[in-house]
């Protein structure tokens with residue numbers, strides 16, 4: 001299956017992508033994760049990326065399109081993929097369609113995780129992320145035992161862009177740049193909407209049903 005996961009910050013795209021790829025055995029391609037890995041270094045590129053990430057702004061389309069094109073050229077995507085956080089603009093969606101058509105492929109579906117903004121803000125502001133493996137916890141809904149990662153023992157931290165003023169900016173960016181993709185993919189007959197206002201397991205069941213997959 002070739003899928004795109006779309007949704008505002010905090011909608012649970014990453015959490016659901018991790019669960020789904022375990023079931024259908026395709027790569028999980030998170031552009032946010034790709035960028036967070038790149039920002040680690042001390043090069044001009046790392047500093048440039050850190051600037052976008054920490055301010056909640058989007059990385060320019062041409063850079064993202066190139067990075068995703070290169071990632072999709074890898075052999076492990078032949079049987080499908082889950083794209084999490086890309087495309088985020090109509091220009092990125094057009095570039096993706098072009099890349100796929102050059103490979104003789106199309107998207108099967110775009111899953112839009114829809115939820116109220118106040119729920120998303122509560123999720124994001126309580127999120128804690130493992131610095132080693134990227135696993136997510138929540139101070140209230142999924143508190144880590146001993147304040148360390150239960151999967152790898154790594155230290156947990158609050159993402160710079162999960163601070164209140166940056167969360168606000170990320171929502172504005174979503175409204176300005178990404179929300180148009182809902183209509184874009186609806187018009188292409190690809191959009192599947194999932195109500196994401198529930199716990200991870202319930203949202204997962206709703207998504208499987210919407211995709212016509214067995215539990």
Ligand code: AMP
Nearest residue numbers: 031032052053057058059064085086088
């Ligand atoms: P995410 O982990 O998907 O919430 O992404 C975190 C941040 O990475 C975003 O706020 C953007 O700064 C950047 N980013 C991720 N995906 C994209 C994309 N497709 N286009 C531009 N910037 C992106």
